Amino acid sequence: MQYNPKEIEKKWQEYWDDHNSFEPKDDKTKEKRYILSMFPYPSGRIHMGHVRNYSIGDAIARNARKEGFNVLHPIGWDSFGMPAENAAIKHKLHPKKWTYENIAYMRNELNSLGLSFSKKREFATSDEIYTKFEQEYIIKMYKSGLMYRKENSVNWCESCHTVLANEQVEDGCCWRCGNEVIQKEMPGYYIAITKYAQELLDDLKMLEGNWPNQVLKMQENWIGRSEGLSFEFKLSNDSKKKLGNCFEGYEVFTTRPDTIFGVSYSALAPEHPIVKYLVEHKLIDEKKISIIKKMQNLSEKERSMQEKEGVALGIDVIHPLTNEKIPVWVANFVLISYGGGAVMAVPAHDERDYEFALKYNLSIKQVIRPKKDIKFDGAFTDDGILINSGEFSSLDSKTARAKIIEYFEKNSLGKKEINYKLRDWGVSRQRYWGAPIPFIHCPKCGLVPEKKENLPVTLPEDITITGEGNPLETHPSWKYCKCPKCGGDALRETDTLDTFVQSSWYFLRYATNPSKWQKIGIDKEDVDYWMSVDQYIGGIEHAILHLLYARFFTKALRDLGYIDVDEPFSRLLTQGMVLKDGTKMSKSKGNTVDPDEIIQKYGADTARLFILFAAPPHKELEWNDSAVEGAFRFIKRLYDRSEKVKPTDKIPLIEHNSLKKEEKFARKKVYEALQKSYQTYQKEYSFNTLIASCMEAMNALNAQDNVDIWSEAYFILLNILEPIIPHVCWELSEKYFDLNNFTKIEIKDEVFEEDSITLVITVNGKKRGDIEVAKDISKEEILDLAKKNIEKWIEGKSIIKEIYVPNKLVNIVVKG
C-alpha cells in the first residue's frame, strides 16, 4: 500500500464537489458557526501567506462541522484595485480580463488545497451586482449625512495627472514617474467615520480577550481620543483692524490647561484662514509669504521630517486670563486637521514649543515645577505643581486642569472638549478599476445621487489605460448624462470608491443567502442568524484600516436600518508572516516558495500539516524544506501503519484493566490527543502542539501490537487530524470506518486512571531521584521512601523541611 497523495486528493476534492459537502444548511434552528479567513486580492497566484491563512480557517471550519454546527465558511475576491491597472499598462491587458482570469486560476489553486469553502456563496467585489448594492449604501449614507463632498489637500502628480495615496509618495516624489508631488486642493468624497469615533473606541471593550491585545491598542491609538480645554484667543484691536475686521479671534485646543499661564506665543497652521487672509491681502512682506507658500506645498508627512520653522505674523491675541498680548506666528508643525489648526504655545512645558522658542528667541516662562527636586533639560513636560499661575498657583497639575476648565466654563471663556486623531475617511480615487461613485453633477441641481432604479452605475469597457489621468474622465462619452432630478444635461462623477469600501461589508453579503443576491444586498434575517463572524483570520497588516472600516460600516448599516449587528467579528486571529531565511518571502528578494510546487511534490495534506505544525498561528513561521519532508514522513507513516487497523463502523470497546502497560500507555496518549484537540479549538488554536500530541500517540502505538488499540486509535486520530490533513483522513476513514468517525467522540476517563504514580524527589529544589509508588499510599510512607531513595544526598545533613506535592514531587530541604 503506497501513499499516493495526488490520487487521494483528487478523489476527495471531486467527492466534496459532487456532494456539496460544505454548503451551509438553511435550517436556522441549528447552532451556527461563521468562520472567515480574509478574502484575497486576485493578484495572479496564491502565496504561502494564503496557504497559512486558509489552512487555519479551514481547520477551524472543519472542526466546527465535526462538532455538529451549521458552518458558514465562504470565500470570495477583493477584486478592484490598482494592480489590475498596473498590469493593464504593463501587459496591455484589460483590467477586467486580467482580474477574472486571475480569479479563475487562483480558485483552482485554492481548490487543490482541499479547502472546505462554500462554492455557492463565492463572488468578486468587482461583480456588477455587488457594486449595485454598494452604490445603494453610499447614497443612503450621503442622504443621512454620513457621506459628504469637500475640498481638501491631496498629493498630486503634475505629470501623471492623478492623485496619489500617501503610500505612493516616495521622498516627496511620484512612485511611478519620479516627478515632484505637490499638495493640491481638490474636491473629494468623505465618509464621516469620526461621528462613530466614540462608539468605535467604546466597543473595543466588547472585544477584549477575543482580539489580540495589540490590535485593540493599535485601534485605540489610531482613534486617539484626548480630553482638554477649547477656548478662543481674541485678536487685539489693532490686529482685528489689520485683518479688515473679518476675524474676531480663533479657537485653540489644549490638553494641558494647567500650563496656560506659561503661554508666550500662539502658532497657526500654514492653512489657517487667518494665515491665508494675510497672504492673499499681502499684509506681510514678500519674503515671509514665500516661506509660508513653501510650507503649504508640503504634505504633513514631509513637514514632519523638516526642522521647525515659522514666521511672525505681526498680529497679537489677548491671553484670556492675564490679558497680556501674545504674538501670533505661523509654524510648520501645527496641523490644520487637528484642534482647529491653532495652538497656544508653552515653551517651558512642551518640547516642540520649546524648540521653536529657542530658534526664534521667544520668551520661556516656567509655570510648573516638578513635585520632587529633579533636574531637567529643556522643557519639563510632566505633571507637577503650578507656580506663577495666579489663583491656581500651588495646585497640582491634575487638580489645576479641572479647576481651570471649570473657571473657563463658568466665565464663558471656553469649554471642556474631546478631540480624536481619527479623520474622516476620504474615499475618492481618480482610478478606473473601482466602483463608480454614483453621483451626478448638475449645473442646476448641484450634486445629485443616481436613481436607485438606475443602479449599478457600471464602468465602460472600451478604455485604454495609460497611467496618466483617469480613463473615466477622458472617455469620450461615459461621463455625459442627464440629471436624475431635472433631466437636463449633466456630468457623471468620474471618481471611484476606495477598495476598502468593498471589504467593509463583504462578510454581510456572504451571510445573505445567494438565492436573494439579485434582489437585495444584505438580508437582515439571514444576517441575524449568521452574524457576527465567530472567528476571523487574517494578517496583522489589516489591524487598523480594514478592521476599523469594517467595524464602522457595520455600525453605519445598523443605523441605516439594514442590519442589527454592533460588532462584525467576535474573535480575531492575526496570523504571523511566512518567512524564508529570516525575512518575508517576496519576489524581489527571490526567496519565495511556490505553493503549487509543494502541492505537486508532496500533496496538499503535507503543505497544510507543515504550515500548522511549524509554529503557533499567531507567530512568524520560518519555511524549512527538510521540515516539510518531516511532515510528509508523518503522513506516510500514518498511512502505512493503518494496515494494523481492523475495519469497524463504530469505536471498538476495550477492557482497559486487562491491558498491558504499553497498551494502556498508548491508549492514554491517544485520548490525551483527543482532549488536546478540544482545548485547541476552544482556546488558542495551538495546532502545533495538537499535532505533536498526535505524533506522541503514534510513537506510543508503535510500542505495542494490539489490533483493538490500533483500531480505536485510528478511529480517534483520523477524527482529530481530519481538519488538518483532510484528504488522507477521509481516505483512511472510508476504508476502515465507513466515514463514521467524523463526529464528536466522548473522552473515556478510565484511560487516565493510573495504578501507580511516579514522584520526583528533589533535595533543596534539585532533582536527585524518583520513586514509583502505589496510588493510595500515605504521605508518611512516601516521605520515608523518598528519603531512602536519595539517602546519599542527605547523609550527615539535617533535614529542615519536607514538602510533598501530591502526584508530583517531594522536596527535602537540608542544611549543613
Add this chain to the structure above:
RNA sequence: GCGGAUGUGGUGAAAUUGGCAGACACGCCAGACUUAGGAUCUGGUGCCGCAAGGCGUGGAGGUUCAAGUCCUCUCAUCCGCACCA
C-alpha cells in the same frame, strides 16, 4: 518620543495554578536492512567534564522549600503610531 510584543539547545519550538526545563519535530551522530541510499527502521543527541558532578531559559538583583513562570531594575531585537498641542 508613545504604544505593543519577543528573548529558552545547532534550528522550529514545548512547558494548567510557581513543582522533573527542552515534549514534538528538523538537523546531526551511530547502527540495522540494502548492490546502493538523499528510502525505511532502531538508538543517541542542552553545555562543560573520562567520571563523580557542575552549569543552564538575554543580563543583574529579589520573593519562595521550589522561578522560564511572580516582583524590581536593565540590555537587545521586532512591529505599529508618530510634531495630534
